[in-house]
Amino acid sequence: MKGGGGGKEPPEEGEVSGKRPKRKCLQWHPLLAKKAPDFSEEEEEEDEEELEKEPVLCAESGAQEGECAGMEDDSEEYSSEQRARRPMNAFLLFCKRHRSLVRQEHPRLDNRGATKILADWWAVLDPKEKQKYTDMAKEYKDAFMKANPGYKWCPATNKPVKSPSHSVNNARKKVWSLPSNPSKESSVAKKQSKTDSTPQLNFAMADPNKMGGLSMLLLAGEHALTAREISSSSSQTGCTDVAKHTGKSALFQLAEISSSPVQPAGGSKNAEDTSSLTHVEASGPSQPSSPDLPKSCVKSPLFQLAEISSSRSQSGSEGRQCGQSALFQLAEMCLASEAEKMEARSSQPSGESSSLCAQHSSSSRVTAEHEDTPELPVTTSSSSSSTSGSTSSSPTDTTLSDLSPCKTLKKKKKKKENKDSDENPTSPKKAKKRHSPESDLDSVMFTIEAVAKGAWGSEETPKKKARLSGSESSSTTDQSPAVKKKTKPKPKKQLKLKDDDAEEEEEGDEETSKLEDVEMKTEEAPLTPKDECENEPDMKVEPPVGVEDTTPHCSPPHPTELEEKDTDTKQPQTRPEDREQEVKPETCGSRKSERSCKGALYKTLVSEGMLTSLRANVDRGKRGSIRGSLSDHEGSWNDESWGFSQAATSNPKKLKKSKSKEETTPGLGKLEEEFEKKFNSLPQYSPLTFDKKSVAVTKKKKNSTSSPPEPPKPCKGSSSSQKKTLFHKIVNKYKHRKEKSSAADKDVVPTDPTVGTESSPVVKSGSPCVSPSPEPQKVLDTPVGSQKRKARKSKITHLVRTADGRLSPAEAEDKSKDQTKNQDEKPFTQETLCNRGVCYNDPRSAEVDVTDASGGLPAFFSLAALAEVAAMENVHRAQRAVSIPTEGQVKDMAPVLISCADQ
């Protein structure tokens, strides 16, 4: 990463200090390194990763790293990173997957606290579930090792050994990327090549086509264009910028490709699109590349455009022009057949934009675009639809295609779907949506701008959302996006955006478009066989994304939940888009440097929560919906997936990076993607389950039973019945734990007077049920700080325990903490149960809740108690947001309550 070929340094810390900068970097692939050098910080990593892939390809083709990979990796990346990060263990995977949930539940809780909770959860987790994570971790590790044959866990020691820079670096790189391996290994391993090769190859395979093709195209185009650009043609201008960023574009492409996790099929649409694009290009500006592009390349054109736009954004003035040009290009591409028409149109816009370029104009446009925005999605869908006629059957379609490419492509890729069939259906829709030609242009522009801004990620996310939400989302929009936003459980991520109240309208439009997309997606989904499973889950997940939890767990409350979900989903969707819109204007308006703009925008978007929310939602959704089913299929992920992942992942990366801090998500390279996929497939347990568990535990503890630990069933399964089972399991586990901890229990406090309070933490926005908080209870039950681990030196201090077994001061402290937590958390537990059904949204009502809590439910609540709680929650909600009718909620809650009671 860091090093990336060219300017890699930039990236993170460059060499960071000797060791790793700490950045969060996931294990993205080193491959990317090449490209991005210039770019900035955030993207750098991503880009690099993406780029890496390319290199990888090269490497594969040749000796491996040969040039690209090897060089880059070795010299730069390695040096900078040194070694890949060690693969996460099961627990870490679990943490990664659930941390967001925990945080949501307990917004105030800092990570450490979250970690503790997670540890508790982990402890409670059923063996089966745990096993899943363990297996995943193992796979991950195995894959990693394949990639990095000689990888040593402890670099430090090793470091000294080799030349500091290289050897170490090598190790460091991301394991994932193959290329690195070879180089790394060079010293060490000689061995690896073969095993590694396979995975790598996969990478390479995917990459080369795409990457090479794209990059080549881009470059060629750039050159050609550059010359022209200068002249003025809008479209071409874009190219020039592109040239600089080509690398990036390549990355993007990769990313996109990668993003399409699963199937290559996605290419099909792309291919068509590309073809259209190619035509356009050919007709227009640069002739060269387009024809060559393979299907895989197809996307590339779009990407290129996007990239271009992005690049332009980065670059200052030129960038602007470029951006416009990019838009034009896109339009052109789309229009391909209609190129002429398009050109005419484009020319106009281009003239405006290009001349003024700038953002000034952009701002105005943006506003206009907002209106149009809805179209975009539509367009996207349409684009996908137009499979057959690469050139684009109708102008409208073409336009649509333009927009869509990004999104559609990604989606498609993921699915791998076969192109045509899917596309066809969609196309009609697209056509519908498409407004006037002009609008199309606008939309295109919009998209481009978005891209430039960094919306890319956002765009993607929206897509996902769309996908997820699918039918659901459609309805949802209305509700109260505002509510959630406001609520924002977690301040940070999700909601920065808040600003956007006004945007709601837009959102609605967008949603509609999204909906369409969704439909498209849905259609597509079926197509892909393998993916179907995954996809579906994903789809589901997505919807939830917006929402906090997916409901699976909470089956009972459904009605309300559903509504809420919808709303939630909406929000998320809206958010991103909103964000984009908002951002755009801002960024556009005052763009600073291109890059900064882009990065900033992107970040903002992400930070705002679009990304995060997405991620979180996704996770939840997956976990909820998928849970059981998905978890297992990892199966092949090692080689295949890796390969795949490598190929596909890009999107996520962006997200990650951008968000990296926040969520992390995808970011990785292909591997990562795969990894992520798998990761996502891992069951996510809703807090509820834990809560229940914890609750149960607490109760049980009291009882003292000795029930065996068995775990009942993993949560995965079904909701209602499962709940109970889970509950029991949990209880059992807890018992065990408690037994272990024995003395500590006291603190726990089964009762938790506070119970009522916590709902707020959940905040999360509305996540309906789930999020709420299981943790607390656990905390309560278990001594929070898991003292399990021996204390490390440093830790030891606080651990002191009295001989009695009672809390030592230290423990007392812990307990106190716990109590505090309890207040926050514990209350949740009970409430959570209720909540889950209820779904409260209070964003942060913790305070309020507390008051409520004072009322406190008894540890176990009677229905009445629950009802009260629910009522309170409702009230809160009403205050905040609104949307949810209290009465209705209450009704909804009833079932939930009942369920709780049952438990």
Place this chain on the structure above:
DNA sequence: CAGAATGAAAA
């Protein structure tokens, strides 16, 4: 940057 957790690997 420490630290909270768990786990895997290395010393």
Place this chain on the structure above:
DNA sequence: TTTTCATTCTG
């Protein structure tokens, strides 16, 4: 057995 380090991110 003890250390490192993987992830995440607040303070």
